[in-house]
Amino acid sequence: MKENGYDYSVVRGFAFSAIFWLIVGLLVGLWLAAEMILPQLNLTPWLSFGRLRVVHTNGLAFGFALAGIFSCTYYILQRLTKVPLAFPRLARFHLWLFNIAIALAALSLFAGMNTSKEYAELEWPLDVGIVIMWVIFAINVFGTLIKRKEKQMYISLWYIIAMTVTIAVLYIVNNLEVPVNLFKSYSIYAGANDANVEWWYGHNAVGFVFTVPILAMFYYFLPKSTNLPIYSHRLSIIAFWSLVFGYLWTGAHHLMLTPLPEWIQTVAIAFSIFLIAPSWGSVVNGYYTMRGNWDQMRTNYLVKFFIFGITFYGLQTVQGPTQGLRTLTAFFHYTDYIPGHVHMGTMGWVTMIISASFYYMMPRITGKELYSIKLANLHFWLILVGQLLFTVTLWIAGIQQGAMWKATNPDGSLTYSFLEGVVALYPYWKIRLIGGLIYFVGIVVFTYNLIMTARGAGVKLAETRAQTA
Amino acid sequence: MSVYSKPITFALLSAVVILVGTFITLFIPMMLPSTQPVSDYIKPYTAIELEGRDIYIREGCNNCHTQTVRPLRTEVARYGEYSKPEEFAYDRPFLWGSRRTGPDLNRVGGKYPDSWHYKHMNDPRSMFAKSNMPAYGWLAKRKLDTKYSYRKVSILGYGYSESDVRNQIEEYRKKVTSADYPARAVRESVTPPELRSELTEMDAIIAYLQKLGRDVKALKKKEMRMVAEASPVTASKRNPFAGSKKAAEEGEKIFKKNCAVCHGEDAEGGIGPNLTDDKWRYGNSDSDLYTTISEGSPNGMPSWKGKLGNEAIWKVITFIRSQREQD
Numbered sequence A: 001m002k003e004n005g006y007d008y009s010v011v012r013g014f015a016f017s018a019i020f021w022l023i024v025g026l027l028v029g030l031w032l033a034a035e036m037i038l039p040q041l042n043l044t045p046w047l048s049f050g051r052l053r054v055v056h057t058n059g060l061a062f063g064f065a066l067a068g069i070f071s072c073t074y075y076i077l078q079r080l081t082k083v084p085l086a087f088p089r090l091a092r093f094h095l096w097l098f099n100i101a102i103a104l105a106a107l108s109l110f111a112g113m114n115t116s117k118e119y120a121e122l123e124w125p126l127d128v129g130i131v132i133m134w135v136i137f138a139i140n141v142f143g144t145l146i147k148r149k150e151k152q153m154y155i156s157l158w159y160i161i162a163m164t165v166t167i168a169v170l171y172i173v174n175n176l177e178v179p180v181n182l183f184k185s186y187s188i189y190a191g192a193n194d195a196n197v198e199w200w201y202g203h204n205a206v207g208f209v210f211t212v213p214i215l216a217m218f219y220y221f222l223p224k225s226t227n228l229p230i231y232s233h234r235l236s237i238i239a240f241w242s243l244v245f246g247y248l249w250t251g252a253h254h255l256m257l258t259p260l261p262e263w264i265q266t267v268a269i270a271f272s273i274f275l276i277a278p279s280w281g282s283v284v285n286g287y288y289t290m291r292g293n294w295d296q297m298r299t300n301y302l303v304k305f306f307i308f309g310i311t312f313y314g315l316q317t318v319q320g321p322t323q324g325l326r327t328l329t330a331f332f333h334y335t336d337y338i339p340g341h342v343h344m345g346t347m348g349w350v351t352m353i354i355s356a357s358f359y360y361m362m363p364r365i366t367g368k369e370l371y372s373i374k375l376a377n378l379h380f381w382l383i384l385v386g387q388l389l390f391t392v393t394l395w396i397a398g399i400q401q402g403a404m405w406k407a408t409n410p411d412g413s414l415t416y417s418f419l420e421g422v423v424a425l426y427p428y429w430k431i432r433l434i435g436g437l438i439y440f441v442g443i444v445v446f447t448y449n450l451i452m453t454a455r456g457a458g459v460k461l462a463e464t465r466a467q468t469a
Numbered sequence B: 001m002s003v004y005s006k007p008i009t010f011a012l013l014s015a016v017v018i019l020v021g022t023f024i025t026l027f028i029p030m031m032l033p034s035t036q037p038v039s040d041y042i043k044p045y046t047a048i049e050l051e052g053r054d055i056y057i058r059e060g061c062n063n064c065h066t067q068t069v070r071p072l073r074t075e076v077a078r079y080g081e082y083s084k085p086e087e088f089a090y091d092r093p094f095l096w097g098s099r100r101t102g103p104d105l106n107r108v109g110g111k112y113p114d115s116w117h118y119k120h121m122n123d124p125r126s127m128f129a130k131s132n133m134p135a136y137g138w139l140a141k142r143k144l145d146t147k148y149s150y151r152k153v154s155i156l157g158y159g160y161s162e163s164d165v166r167n168q169i170e171e172y173r174k175k176v177t178s179a180d181y182p183a184r185a186v187r188e189s190v191t192p193p194e195l196r197s198e199l200t201e202m203d204a205i206i207a208y209l210q211k212l213g214r215d216v217k218a219l220k221k222k223e224m225r226m227v228a229e230a231s232p233v234t235a236s237k238r239n240p241f242a243g244s245k246k247a248a249e250e251g252e253k254i255f256k257k258n259c260a261v262c263h264g265e266d267a268e269g270g271i272g273p274n275l276t277d278d279k280w281r282y283g284n285s286d287s288d289l290y291t292t293i294s295e296g297s298p299n300g301m302p303s304w305k306g307k308l309g310n311e312a313i314w315k316v317i318t319f320i321r322s323q324r325e326q327d
């Protein structure tokens, strides 16, 4: 459908790319989770845990989340500017380039071409490709914004602009490296300095991939799905600027009690605590938008995704700052508690918002209703239960692990060997695997539902609208 | 008109806003000496150690192992001296890691003999039945590629000439292939015959592991004698449990858990020497044994004072003594 000449082919293309990489990334995640219990599964060098973990993180952060972000951005951009994309053919090229880059990224990581810097593991030729891809994306974002017919830019567009600018800065600064050959390079930074650059990047990759653009979706699709305006525009302004300002100071909370100069750690903690305010600004804005209309939690299947999603975001943004505090980091840093934190964000917040956004967009692209609301509800409950089982189990595991590492006998010697700490976690890791499987089934349901919708198996939009109106 | 209707102005404004924190916490520290201290006692990696480090990176060992000991009491007891900023001056990239599925490795150099590592890398479960570390035996089946070694050390500015690099490689090859290399038997058991006289990726990664923390330990050794006296776990010279059956039984459990990997299930020897015979390298009084266990030895016996503590060490000694009395 091409109302107003909007180009939805890339929206759809990126949506299905996201789903594809999600499935791939999750299968790898499940394999990893199984390897932690059954090391015999490290069957070949390219299946060994150390290589596979990076395929999982990159595949999901970049293959799944970024594709979802591109899909929604191209949709939101056209709707909020009321003009078609400035360069539709460039966008289609972007889609191809993206998928080729992710495929090569996965292959190179399997092969062990890996810089070791977390979430920036890709070797330099791929870095170059990704920077080019980002520029292509930015040209379309700003080209379309300049051509726009709607004078004011809505909140979501602010978040999209902030992401476009910041990711470029982050990616380039952290990936500066000297090539040895086509497949190997060394960082230009050394030691503590390299660590500082890496976690400035790492935290903000989380911030500007897993937070900022997801908030753009939230601010656009929640009001759209509920027909309710965002509660407070002023709160949105304050939350936006303080979030993008505060984020960049906090990288060192990943480096607490390491040899990094202490003042950088202290500044990072202060700003991490500060970040609770803008994060909760968006949470509160979301909750208040629903005031008086909470019945939609029952009647509108999309609302559940958004409200649970933002709730997990709210939990994470309290958990994150607290686990950075010196006393707590001493206990939790390096334990399973952290993957617990990570997966509530990714399997809860990120997945729920992207899923609901796709459910919202797809019928409007195909002109047919969603294939099955029942399946969408099933999908919701499966990913909710799977995620909670996964994350809560790992928090408990993290607490036990932290306690075992610290336990001492009356004479000051250590109570447990390192291996005893590992063995104690096997039961938790088994439950995590089960949680992951439940979540995965939910994603399979999601995929099926979305494919059927895109194929036009749902009822024509206008017909049901006519019936229910 | 507000910024909310000017996309380019908005983009520039957000760039400025994100650059404030970036400037203060990132660019300023880059120019300060505190993020890149150098010290003479820290030596750069040799070409072989660097190749080993690159294999460590390629295999993603940093996804499970950290390389920073934090200044916390239990952490120092478990791993050793906490990490100092100057130790990482030659680390590009840094490898501190963010997850400890396996133990920290910043102080692993010199903790175990090479033979321990060959055995462990080849099959971790042959030493720790419940370990979940992948087996890396295949590293011993791959010849080490040193084609880029010189280019690598030049990029990193380690200051070696091309012939330095060639010598380092050749010397290391001679060391591990020589007839009196202490780890010879284990190395040969994991290395296929056609590679036994060559350098393998396994040789390189072990060279790297043995480098981790070595310079700090060397510096510490000088101060050791004084520190040993003042250590929190002080040795009484006599075994308080001498002859106690119960203590020997408890000691046996502690032994099986911690020592059997190297000294054999019944202390008959393995990577470490037999403890049931009459040969003692570092003296055979109770007090000598105590010191060896507590402080470790130069040939790869780790120091146990932090991990076991006074009482447990005496119980282990009681067990070892009981093994001999049975014969």
Ligand code: HEM
Binding pocket: A118, A206, A210, A211, A250, A253, A254, A272, A273, A275, A276, A279, A313, A316, A317, A318, A319, A320, A321, A323, A324, A329, A332, A333, A334, A338, A341, A342, A344, A345, A346, A350, B098
């Ligand atoms: C105000 C918000 C947040 C703060 C201050 C925060 C803080 C932290 C801290 C301190 C850590 C490091 C823990 C450690 O290693 O000891 C961490 C890890 C992490 N957080 Fe958050 N967090 C926040 C929100 C989020 C959100 C919304 C996500 C979204 C998915 C997220 C994803 C992650 C990831 C992926 C890691 C793991 C990084 C790694 O070690 O590889 N965080 N966070």
Ligand code: HEM
Binding pocket: A026, A029, A030, A032, A033, A036, A053, A056, A057, A060, A061, A064, A065, A336, A338, A339, A342, A343, A346, A347, A350, A351, A432, A433, A435, A436, A437, A439, A440, B063, B098, B099, B101
């Ligand atoms: C079936 C679902 C999933 C399973 C079974 C799974 C499994 C795992 C495992 C086993 C790890 C390694 C943990 C460790 O080293 O202790 C991990 C790490 C990670 N996963 Fe997942 N995962 C799943 C879903 C996801 C999703 C949906 C995302 C992102 C969108 C994600 C992002 C990450 C990240 C960023 C890390 C690194 C965390 C850190 O460094 O602390 N995972 N996952």
